Amino acid sequence: xxxxxxxxxxxxxxxxxxxxxxxxxxxxxxxxxxxxxxxxxxxxxxxxxxxxxxxxxxxxxxxxxxxxxxxxxxxxxxxxxxxxxxxxxxxxxxxxxxxxxxxxxxxxxxxxxxxxxxxxxxxxxxxxxxxxxxxxxxxxxxxxxxxxxxxxxxxxxxxxxxxxxxxxxxxxxxxxxxxxxxxxxxxxxxxxxxxxxxxxxxxxxxxxxxxxxxxxxxx
Amino acid sequence: xxxxxxxxxxxxxxxxxxxxxxxxxxxxxxxxxxxxxxxxxxxxxxxxxxxxxxxxxxxxxxxxxxxxxxxxxxxxxxxxxxxxxxxxxxxxxxxxxxxxxxxxxxxxxxxxxxxxxxxxxxxxxxxxxxxxxxxxxxxxxxxxxxxxxxxxxxxxxxxxxxxxxxxxxxxxxxxxxxxxxxxxxxxxxxxxxxxxxxxxxxxxxxxxxxxxxxxxxxxxxxxxxxxxxxxxxxxxxxxxxxxxxxxxxxxxxxxxxxxxxxxxxxxxxxxxxxxxxxxxxxxxxxxxxxxxxxxxxxxxxxxxxxxxxxxxxxxxxxxxxxxxxxxxxxxxxxxxxxxxxxxxxxxxxxxxxxxxxxxxxxxxxxxxxxxxxxxxxxxxxxxxxxxxxxxxxxxxxxxxxxxxxxxxxxxxxxxxxxxxxxxxxxxxxxxxxxxxxxxxxxxxxxxxxxxxxxxxxxxxxxxxxxxxxxxxxxxxxxxxxxx
Numbered sequence: 062x063x064x065x066x067x068x069x070x071x072x073x074x075x076x077x078x079x080x081x082x083x084x085x086x087x088x089x090x091x092x093x094x095x096x097x098x099x100x101x102x103x104x105x106x107x108x109x110x111x112x113x114x115x116x117x118x119x120x121x122x123x124x125x126x127x128x129x130x131x132x133x134x135x136x137x138x139x140x141x142x143x144x145x146x147x148x149x150x151x152x153x154x155x156x157x158x159x160x161x162x163x164x165x166x167x168x169x170x171x172x173x174x175x176x177x178x179x180x181x182x183x184x185x186x187x188x189x190x191x192x193x194x195x196x197x198x199x200x201x202x203x204x205x206x207x208x209x210x211x212x213x214x215x216x217x218x219x220x221x222x223x224x225x226x227x228x229x230x231x232x233x234x235x236x237x238x239x240x241x242x243x244x245x246x247x248x249x250x251x252x253x254x255x256x257x258x259x260x261x262x263x264x265x266x267x268x269x270x271x272x273x274x275x276x277x278x279x280x
Numbered sequence: 281x282x283x284x285x286x287x288x289x290x291x292x293x294x295x296x297x298x299x300x301x302x303x304x305x306x307x308x309x310x311x312x313x314x315x316x317x318x319x320x321x322x323x324x325x326x327x328x329x330x331x332x333x334x335x336x337x338x339x340x341x342x343x344x345x346x347x348x349x350x351x352x353x354x355x356x357x358x359x360x361x362x363x364x365x366x367x368x369x370x371x372x373x374x375x376x377x378x379x380x381x382x383x384x385x386x387x388x389x390x391x392x393x394x395x396x397x398x399x400x401x402x403x404x405x406x407x408x409x410x411x412x413x414x415x416x417x418x419x420x421x422x423x424x425x426x427x428x429x430x431x432x433x434x435x436x437x438x439x440x441x442x443x444x445x446x447x448x449x450x451x452x453x454x455x456x457x458x459x460x461x462x463x464x465x466x467x468x469x470x471x472x473x474x475x476x477x478x479x480x481x482x483x484x485x486x487x488x489x490x491x492x493x494x495x496x497x498x499x500x501x502x503x504x505x506x507x508x509x510x511x512x513x514x515x516x517x518x519x520x521x522x523x524x525x526x527x528x529x530x531x532x533x534x535x536x537x538x539x540x541x542x543x544x545x546x547x548x549x550x551x552x553x554x555x556x557x558x559x560x561x562x563x564x565x566x567x568x569x570x571x572x573x574x575x576x577x578x579x580x581x582x583x584x585x586x587x588x589x590x591x592x593x594x595x596x597x598x599x600x601x602x603x604x605x606x607x608x609x610x611x612x613x614x615x616x617x618x619x620x621x622x623x624x625x626x627x628x629x630x631x632x633x634x635x636x637x638x639x640x641x642x643x644x645x646x647x648x649x650x651x652x653x654x655x656x657x658x659x660x661x662x663x664x665x666x667x668x669x670x671x672x673x674x675x676x677x678x679x680x681x682x683x684x685x686x687x688x689x690x691x692x693x694x695x696x697x698x699x700x701x702x703x704x705x706x707x708x709x710x711x712x713x714x715x716x717x718x719x720x721x722x723x724x725x726x727x728x729x730x731x732x733x734x735x736x737x738x739x740x741x742x743x744x745x746x747x748x749x750x751x752x753x754x755x756x757x758x759x760x761x762x763x
Binding site: 073075086104105106107140141142143145147148149150151152178183185187192197198199200201202203205206207208209210211212213223226227228229230231234235242245246249252253256262263264277278279280 | 325326328329331332335336339340341342343344574576577578579582600601620621627629630
């Protein structure tokens, strides 16, 4: 009987798949039992706490081989990437700039490419990291904790706030606004984004705003 | 050359005796009021989705001021863009802030009160911003522009000449705007000192020299030395636009810090004598100087604010969707520092929101110090160690970090403070309460010396790197050798 896993904050499908012994998350994503989830979320990397993922039974495959010989088994597992595009305050890509990137404890010096992109293959179980960039010439100063998989879908309030923050609009803490002041702050960020994008300015992240948010942010 | 501030209109806290100037500035710069650092910037978590196809995540820097200087109405002559000698105090504060934040770049925002229409007030607020900009970069031509082109009640006139001469010690009469004998004599003395033609007439050449001398007398640092900034380096738009777009602008009456109640406004309307109304409106008439991080820069073409000389059309594009309601007279009197909802311009509001000068130090985000202290390498928490943080002369916080190296202190004014932990010192920020705790590496705090580091364990061959065939052969060889 297949298990149902309830998504927790910070989980994404490749991580969930790995947890249940699947090297390839597509086994879950393509499973007909998850068709509704796939339709709703569209991006397997951006799920929402409370979503239900059906975990199919693991098919045990058996292969006959002779003993005393070496046999290679290649696991086809699509890579999971951490892909960031860094921009300065005027929206220009921060190109060819050194950064300190840490993922799950492993630290390295990386350099953004000509389009400000950082791309790193990461284990599907990676949960968090840290990004540090400091360059007074551009200028750019980033010293942020990265929550891999913590991005909520764009049709959720927290997903909208997180994207606005990432895009530099300072929408406030990534949580449902606790009081009127926080709600006003969210709206102000949303309005500023709408104004910059040439959308109707009303502070409400409706479908058009969400589409633009997703487009501008990248996912 | 004597320089005097006219303190006759001052309330005691605006008096400018030199000794109390510096002490007052210290208080101002730390605690808000008329010059302040903004709360220390902190970074939230970057929530990202990993990519299995084309997706990416954008990380974009925001443009936020790091400090502010407020020039209240009293820093200008009544209803005028002419800069009063009382501005000296604020120029000293500006110099002080730039010493604390070297290279910070400026943009100026002038504000008018709601009396008069939007367009008129846009012009007026722009003129005051222009006057301060010109002062700081010594553009006497911009002052000449303001002098020669009066706007409504804003007419510099002979009063301005008299005030300048008085400040520089050439004139001791009343600045009443009459070019009388005493004034002409003062002009002559100034002209003589400057090597100009001595005719007692404050014409263009005389004005140019007078403006410059007066600017040098007001725009001084704490040591009373004149300072000036470079329009091509020290302002947000780098002086790229000849009319100052991005460097200075007027916000008309769109961002009042005080909005009367409807009842109050009606009462003012009925009163033929507008003195009470003008006095009540004073807080709204101001110029804000925002300081941005060194290196910050905007392209004039992309900057939303129109030029100081232009109309209000572009301002409205950046209004909140309920902008006009925000600045309208309502059932109650409203003050920005209490309600935070009086500014119509969203673009400006987002800069001013955490400015102690605009929002008041009481309403600034509550800050605390919330840190996990780590060793120099950033790998190890400094657990269960005593520390000391100095907030001010009479407030020192002491404690011991917990098992995870964590410490927290609430109700700390925004800013950076010195933390001492076992002979090491570091500077730590007080951050707004809703920001997550941050990790902080203490430089120089080494937990291990080279002698302490154990030798790397022998891990054996890396199974991912070796050629399996060779490895297997080697293992077989080993096995047969030891057999």
